Amino acid sequence: MSELTSHRVLLRNIALGIAGALLAGGLIGPLVVEGDLLAGNYSVALLVLSCAGALLMLLATKLLQSSDMR
Numbered sequence: 001m002s003e004l005t006s007h008r009v010l011l012r013n014i015a016l017g018i019a020g021a022l023l024a025g026g027l028i029g030p031l032v033v034e035g036d037l038l039a040g041n042y043s044v045a046l047l048v049l050s051c052a053g054a055l056l057m058l059l060a061t062k063l064l065q066s067s068d069m070r
Contacts, residue, residue, distance in 0.1 A: 022050075024054070
C-alpha cells in the first residue's frame with residue numbers, strides 16, 4: 001500500500017468515526033440516555049454511546065468493503 005493510499009484510508013476512517021459518533025451522540029443519544037451532545041449536556045453514558053456509534057460505523061464500512069471485494 002502506498003503512502004498516499006494509507007493517508008487516505010486513515011483520513012477516511014477518522015471521518016467515518018467522527019460521523020458515527022455524531023450520529024449516535026447527537027441523534028440517538030437524547031432518545032436513549034440522559035444528556036444531549038448538541039446542547040452541551042454531557043454524560044458518561046453519552047460518551048460510551050458515541051464511542052459505540054463510531055465503532056459501529058467503522059465496522060459496517062469494513063464489512064461492506066470486504067463483501068464488495070469478494
